[in-house]
Amino acid sequence: MKKWLLIAMLALSPFAVSARELKVGVQCTYPPFNFRDASGTLKGFEIDIARELGKRMKTEMNFVCMSFDGLIPALLSKKVDIVASSLSITELRKKSIDFSIPYRASTARFLAKKGAGLQPFKDGHTPNVAGLKGKVVGVQRSTTNDNYLTGEFPGVEIARYDSAENLLLDLVAQRIDLALVGPIKVEMDFLNKPEGKDYEFIGPELDAAKYFGDGVAVGLRKEDQALRGEINAGLQSMFDDGSFKAINQRYWSFSVLPAVWK
Incomplete structure (x- = not known):
């Protein structure tokens, strides 16, 4: 009885298991999409989008800063779990990684x-x-x-x-x-x-x-199809309930969505 009581208490403890988290690859030097302000705080359109996705997915988003040309290698070597850093969907990139639905036009x-x-x-x-x-x-x-x-x-x-x-x-x-x-x-x-x-x-x-390509999207590994589904559902819900538009309007007076999603 004492043994089962202990197990139940551990299960209810906030320290029993680690919170779910994703390592997000970002450039961190590309305002207004992802950048550090004068105090060193990470900000930007894509940072806001990723954080909102994290809330909907009940996932902590931990940002990892690196050079743009290092993002896909870091994703493939599992140093990061996703990339949210102005990554355009192209046929060449689709040979090695997968993408979410687009959240920004690419021109x-x-x-x-x-x-x-x-x-x-x-x-x-x-x-x-x-x-x-x-x-x-x-x-x-x-x-x-x-x-x-x-x-x-x-x-x-x-x-x-x-x-x-x-x-x-x-x-x-x-x-x-x-x-x-x-x-x-x-x-x-x-x-x-x-x-x-x-x-x-x-x-x-x-x-x-x-x-x-067909726009800018979240990049992820091909084998992570369940994660892709979660990200797509999160983005679509943001489009549908107006929260994406609210984030968009913090930075621009016009929509940055690809025409197909407007």
């Missing part, structure tokens, strides 16, 4: 100084490789933007950066002539600030599925 645009006279596209929005001859284009390495630039602008000199912040610093310092960037980030985090007043987007918004 790109060229950014240059006003009046620079650069023409990265011909009429009809076809790449104008000759128009960038002798110019240096900056891009964040191992991203969909990097893949697009490499695939569609062969022979153009590319400068690759470990972060969007370093990329923009070099653009302002005129070490590069233009940059290929994510417009949702740059609109808020650069163009709407004093340091971006002399810069503008040039050319069309790029959304070719071959490079940019």
Whole structure:
């Protein structure tokens, strides 16, 4: 009797078992999506989304900061359980990992100084490789933007950066002539600030599925299908009850969802 009473007491104890948790891979240097503020507190759109998912899944989300190009290797080696760091769904990535339903659109645009006279596209929005001859284009390495630039602008000199912040610093310092960037980030985090007043987007918004995929989503291992189902259900409930919209509006006045989910 005493033995069974002890077992029952342990089962009710908050310290009897560890709380369920997931290690979430994030870049932590990509405002407004995931970044540390001046006090070192982790913030951002994707941090808010992951925390809200954690509440719905009754799961503690523990964030692990690393470079963007280290996220998928960390996922595959089980150093993290999921990735929530502006990871676009692409055919190449789907060969090694799986994705949730998308929670953000994935597009790109060229950014240059006003009046620079650069023409990265011909009429009809076809790449104008000759128009960038002798110019240096900056891009964040191992991203969909990097893949697009490499695939569609062969022979153009590319400068690759470990972060969007370093990329923009070099653009302002005129070490590069233009940059290929994510417009949702740059609109808020650069163009709407004093340091971006002399810069503008040039050319069309790029959304070719071959490079940019079907949107941005949570990345996870292929074998974790039960977890994928939980994450999808959590995201869908956020879309349905308005909580996703509320998080979205903390950062932008427009919806960042892919068109299919709007």
